[in-house]
Structures are given as structure tokens and as C-alpha cells.
Amino acid sequence: MTDFDRLTDSFQNLSQKNMTFDQVYNRIVNYMKQDVTGNYRLIFGTDSQVHTDYTLFITGIVIQRERKGAWACIRKVKVPRKMMNLHERISYETTLTEEVVSMFTEDRKKELIDIVLPHIYKGASFTVEGHIDIGSGRRNKTRVFVNEMVARMESLGLEPKIKPDAFVASSYANRYTK
Structure with a gap:
């Protein structure tokens, strides 16, 4: 096994544990079909926390119906060492986001678009959107990584968001890293 030992490869939220990706995808489809005229944002983002002898990464997937609620879940990945290098940690957060985004194949994305397309x-x-837990503020240590990580999100066709607009990474995922 590599240094990147998976804690779990399943998804979970407060009401359901051990969901497969297919179950997550079907939840998103069903959520969108509840209101086919909604304004939907499918948002991905990862945050991490260094613990005593491991680093915990949480990737959030959120389908938000603007001003009408959301459905969300997380995926945990545990690296069995302290990742103290900030660039390595931010880059791995972005990699984990990319990994989850890649599960949404072109056919799956088309199916989601086709739900709302007749109602535009x-x-x-x-x-x-791809939410990145970095900021461009002068005093933010992660500002030097903004261009690199934003380019990675854009290369996947995602609309990148950084702090303070990256709430899936900086708020939702963050609460599960503790």
C-alpha cells in the first residue's frame, strides 16, 4: 500500500453512511428532478487538517438549489503522516477534488444538464464549481498557489472559487476535518 492510505472510499452525510458514488449521483439526479426549473450549482471542494500522526482530507459534494436548499455529502481520505508542506497539502486537496469531479463522466454531466435544459x-x-481553500489576500500564505490551483479547476471545466467564496471547502468540508 502507498503512503496515501484511504480511510474510506465511500461517501457519507449526516443521514447515510457508506454511500457508493452511484448512490450519490442518483441522489443528485433525484434532488434536481424535484424542481426542474431550479437554479443549480454542483459544487466540489476539499479541505484538510494535520493531526498528530496523520492528515485528514475531506471532499465535499454539494448540489445547491439557490435560495431553496441543498443536498450534500463528504468523502474522507486519511494520509498516515503529518503533511506539513503547505504546497503539498493544497495540491493534494485539489487532486482529491479533481478525483471526485472525474467520477462525473461526460454522460453523467449531460444527464444533469438535460434535467434543466428544457426549462432554461x-x-x-x-x-x-470547484471551491479551493486558498485566498489571494496579501496576508494569506496560500496566495502564491492561487493561479496554479485555479488553472487546475478551469482545466476540468469548473468555475473556480477561492476564499471568501469557496464555502464548500472552507466551511462545509472544514467542519469534518477536526
Whole structure:
């Protein structure tokens, strides 16, 4: 086994544990079909926390129906060492986000788009965002990585968001890293 030992390869939220990716995807489809005229944002983001003898990474997947709620889940990955190098940790957070995004094949993305497409003239919309737990502020240590990580999100066709707009990484995923 490599240095990157998986804690779990399944997804979970407060009401369900050990979901497969197919179950997560079907939850998203069903959530969107509840209101086909909604404004949807499919958002991905990862945060990490260094613990005594490991580093815990949490990737969040959120389907948000703007001003009408959301459905979300997380995926945990545990690296069995303290990852103290900030660039390595930020880069691995981005890699884990990319990994989950890659599960959404072109066919799956098309299926999600097709839910709202007939209703765009009624105001329906669908966007996909990658939230990165970095900031561009002068005093932020992660600002030197902004261009690199934003480019990685854009290369996947995601709309990148950094702090303070990266709430899936900096708030939702963050609460499960402790």
C-alpha cells in the first residue's frame, strides 16, 4: 500500500453512511428532478487538517438549489503522516477534488444538464464549481498557489472559487476535518 492510505472510499452525510458514488449521483439526479426549473450549482471542494500522526482530507459534494436548499455529502481520505508542506497539502486537496469531479463522466454531466435544459427559458440553470481553500489576500500564505490551483479547476471545466467564496471547502468540508 502507498503512503496515501484511504480511510474510506465511500461517501457519507449526516443521514447515510457508506454511500457508493452511484448512490450519490442518483441522489443528485433525484434532488434536481424535484424542481426542474431550479437554479443549480454542483459544487466540489476539499479541505484538510494535520493531526498528530496523520492528515485528514475531506471532499465535499454539494448540489445547491439557490435560495431553496441543498443536498450534500463528504468523502474522507486519511494520509498516515503529518503533511506539513503547505504546497503539498493544497495540491493534494485539489487532486482529491479533481478525483471526485472525474467520477462525473461526460454522460453523467449531460444527464444533469438535460434535467434543466428544457426549462432554461423559465429561469432554470446549472453550473459546476470547484471551491479551493486558498485566498489571494496579501496576508494569506496560500496566495502564491492561487493561479496554479485555479488553472487546475478551469482545466476540468469548473468555475473556480477561492476564499471568501469557496464555502464548500472552507466551511462545509472544514467542519469534518477536526
